[in-house]
Amino acid sequence: MIRVRDAHLHNLRNVDVDLPRGQLVAVTGVSGSGKSSLAFGTIHGEGQRRYFESVAPFARRLISSAVDPQVGGIEGLPPTVALQQSTSGGGARSTVGTVSAMSNTIRLLYSRVGDNPEGLYSDSFSPNTPEGMCPDCQGTGIQHVPTEESMVPDPTLSINEGAIKAWPQAWAGKNFHDILEELGYDLDSPWQDLSQKDRDWILFTEERPVVTVHPHRGADQIQRNYEGTWRSVASYLTKTFRETQSDTLRDRTLRFMESHTCPTCGGRRLNPKALKVTYAGLRIDELGALPLADVLTLLQAQPRDNTAAELLLKQVIPALESAVELGLGHLSLDRPSATLSPGELQRLRLAAQLRSGLFGVAYVLDEPSAGLHPEERTAVMDICRRFLAAGNSVLLVEHDMDLVAQADWLVDVGPLAGEAGGEILYSGPIDAYAAETPTSRALHSRQLQLNAAPRDAHGELSLHGVNCRSIKELDVDFGLGQFTAVAGVSGSGKSTLISTVLAGLLRSTATAVSDNEEETGWSVRAHEGLDQVSRVVQITQKPIGRTPRSTLATYTGLFDAVRKLFAATPAAKEKKWTVSRFSYNVKQGQCPTCGGAGQIEVELAFLPGSYSTCPDCHGARYNPETLEITWNGYTIADVLALTVDDAAAVFAEEPPIARALATLQSVGLGYLRLGQGAPELSGGEAQRIKLATELQRSRNSRRGHTVYILDEPTTGLHPADIALLNAELHKLADAGQTVLVVEHNLSVIASADRVLEMGPGAGADGGRIIADATPAELARRDTPTGRALASRA
Structure with missing residues (x-):
């Protein structure tokens, strides 16, 4: 047995619990109950801590300050391996090959066994290294070139009227403007009336003259000359694009450059030497473009006539077999990971673990069913059983009750979330759990209620000739005023159709609220009904921020109203303090040590950065003077420490704040603290915060x-929380709005007015509408979602 004693991480209440080794243990509980704190923070955290004890004392001291499982002790703990949930596929250059690590072996094959590998090493076959990348496009396959048309989109304007749109904003742009003025260029005539020689010099010269600038200042400003260095517009854009670390600035720069396939590598990203080498009759970029199923067949047929071939093929073929077995045979090694569905990413990571061959470890899996269609989830249980058969233990943090029901042992954490959770409600055999708890009710009441009275549409939004990735010439209609669920196996094209194509089209014609990036590479031949849509609101699981400065209170806007209350107190008025004094982002009010973050970032060169509580303000964020002001007995730091549920009682008589809090409660977030920072929030919590914020505005x-x-939107949510979220979404449809949800959860699909199912398979086998029906109609059809609904109806 694994014996956990006095676990008190986050909201865990000094709990003791015993878990059997060599069995499948499901850890359940409502969202925020503390189950991840137990499984990952405590059990896996202690496993990590023990491993790190083997490193040098100095490094161990640094690591132990960042990794603290906060547990009295754990007996019988084997080494742990964690596979945590992630909706992110990595950076811009991340691919299926890099996520799965198969690209490393493939590159070694080409460098060791290829037909002409002399002088080339594995890095020579990577577009992400200086040795392998095409020198003219830096391994992207695309060249970005500034042209006169891209830098000066409206030649009828003069320079003074803003003709050079590509110039930087604020002071830097004014600097370039003033240098041209000092050089005597015509700034008042239309750009098109300037000589070609002058236009070319301004845009493309490599000359860098230094000019004494006499800026025009206001009467109350300091009049001071300075030496300004000229840089042509094209030179500025190219340098900025190459060197900036800011995604925002990079995106702005790209708007003033023309992009086309690199003529040197033809979009193949590699240098000419690497592109000459072949293995199995293919160059490495050609092999990377094949479906994994075809790569597997090809490599299985290759001779193992030397040691390198034998070793490398023995390594990559099992990885390919695992990927194909998990239904990923349609993917290619060069497929950007950002284009993968969450389910494909999950299975790709599981495939990597399947071939690890570890024995005697405890696998801690974080909702491996996320992003998977109900029919695909049988593969998750198969993997868990294979881990067990190999002599390992499995801890499964899971909300899917169909999977939980197949576990050997259940640990239920609760009863509620946040401070109302953190207790062990049950630990024992799955069949013996019969208490009256949210998990027990969900476990024993899995029958679906199919929508018996679907809403009628009051209009249609029609798309014709949709093309994007696996979707080819698709025609589709969406009912306005309805709740539509878009279903289908992972990788079938659901997100591509809805989150990329439809959302992108609506953003171009309606007022948009979205934190999703614009995506290119899609087209719609014709459309109808867009004029009926005024707004599009796209809500994703992206974080509400990346540092503790972004909190629940600030993101929702309710903190503005709170600060007004503090600024209106007699004590604040006497000191002539305004609302800004009560912002932890303003120097006057914030703690000088942490700058108002409440935490200090601990940066480790060899580990991800983490945060520790500020030693001076102890997490309060403010300086002592600011905390002297109270409202109804609360300091501003006290307010941030309140949970949403507690704050609802405190601010019951303050309508703007009370309404915002009530909306957060309605989507099941009453357990969160108002000052809870973005790094502490899950993707599901972030998405519900955004939804609550939008519901309040609407x-x-x-x-x-x-x-x-x-x-x-149900990723990471307990069935009890899903019911709350679903009810709020249906209120929007009740009010006449249109709700489109890409979803695998059967209870959400069963409640919809209409289900569009895509498929029948993934990748090239998907991209089509295979069913357009009510839930009741779909349950009578032989499709993946229809069969899943029928099995639970």
């Missing part, structure tokens, strides 16, 4: 017809 205004787009 109820306070009349903005015309809105289309709400959500992509797998």
Whole structure:
């Protein structure tokens, strides 16, 4: 047995629990109950801590300050391996090959066994290294070139009227403007009337003259000359694009450059030497473009006539077999990971673990069913059983009750979330759990209620000739005023159709609220009904921020109203303090040590950075003077420490704040603290915060017809929380708005007015509408989702 004693990480209440080794243990509980704190923070955290004890004392001291499982002790703990949930596929250059690590072996094959590998090493076959990348496009396959048309889109304007749109903003742009003025260039004539020689010099010269600038200042400003160095517009854009670390600045720069396939490598990303080498009759980019199933067949047929071939093929073929077995045979090694569905990413990571061959470890899996269609989830249980058969233990943090029901042992954490959770409600055999708890009710009541009275549409939004990735010439209609679930196996094209194509089209024609990046590479030949849509709201699981400065209170906007209350107190008025004094982002009020973050970032060169509580303000964020002001007995730091549920009682008489808090409660977030920072929030919590914020705004205004787009909003949610979220989404449809949800959860699909199912398979086998029906109609059809609904109806 694994015996955990006095676990008190986060909201865990000094719990003791015993877990059997060599069995499948499901850890359950409502969202925020503490189950991840137990499985990952405590059990896996202690496993990590023990491993790190083997490193040098100095490094161990640094690591132990960042990794603290906060547990009295754990007996019988084997080494742990964690596979945590992630909706992110990595950076811009991340691919299926890099996520799965198969690209490393493939590159070694080409460098050791290829037909002409002399002088080339594995890095020579990577577009991400200086040795392998095409020198003219830096391994991207695309060249970005500034042209006169891209830098000066409206030649009828003069320079003074803003003709050079590509110039940087603020002081830097004014600097370039003033240098041209000092050089005597015509700034008042239309750009098109300037001589070609002058236009070319301004845009493309490599000359860098230094000019004394006499800036025009206001009467109350300091009049001071300075030496300004000229840089042509093209030179500025090229240098900025090459060197900036800011995604925002990089995106702005790209708007003023023309992009086309690199003529040197033809879009193949590699240098000419690497592209000459072949293995199995293919160059490495050609092999990378094949479906994994074809790569497996090809490599299985290759001779193992030397040691290198034998070793490398023995390494890569099992990885390919695992990927194909998990239904990923349609993917290619060069497929950007950002284009993968969450389910494909999950299975790709599971495939990597399957071939690890570890024995005697405890695998801690974080909701491996996330992003998977119900029919695909049988593969998850197969993997868990294979881990067990290999002599390992499995801890499964899971919300899917169909999977939980197949576990050997259950640990239920609760009873509720946040401070109302953190207790062990049950630890024992799965069949013996019969208490009256949210998990027990969900476990023993899995029958679906199919929507018996679907809403009628009051209009249609029609797309014709949709093309994007696996979707080819698709025609599709969406009912306005309905709740539509878009279903299908992972990789079938659901997110591509809804979150990329439809959302992108709506963003171009309606007022948009979205934190999703614009994506290119899609087209729609014709469309109808867009004029009926005033707004599109796209809500994703992206974080509400990346540092503790972004909190629940600030993101929702309710903190503005709170600060006004503090600024209106007699004590604040006497000191002549305004609302800004009560912002932890303003120097006057913030703690000088942590700058108002409440935490200090601990940077380790060899580990991801982490945060520790500020030693001076102890997490309060403010300096002592600011904390002297109280409102109804609370300091501003006290307010941030309140949970949403507690704050609802405190601010019951303050309508703007009370309404915002009530909306957060309605989506099941009453357990979160108002000052909870973004790094502490899960993707599911972030998505619900965004939804609550938007619900509050929508109820306070009349903005015309809105289309709400959500992509797998139930990820990370307990069935009890899903019921709350689903009810709120249906209220939007009840109000006449349109709700489109890409979803695998059967209870959400069963409640929809209409289900669009894509498929029948993934990749090239998907991209089509295979069913357009009500849930009741779909349950009578032989499709993946239809069969899943029928099995639970």
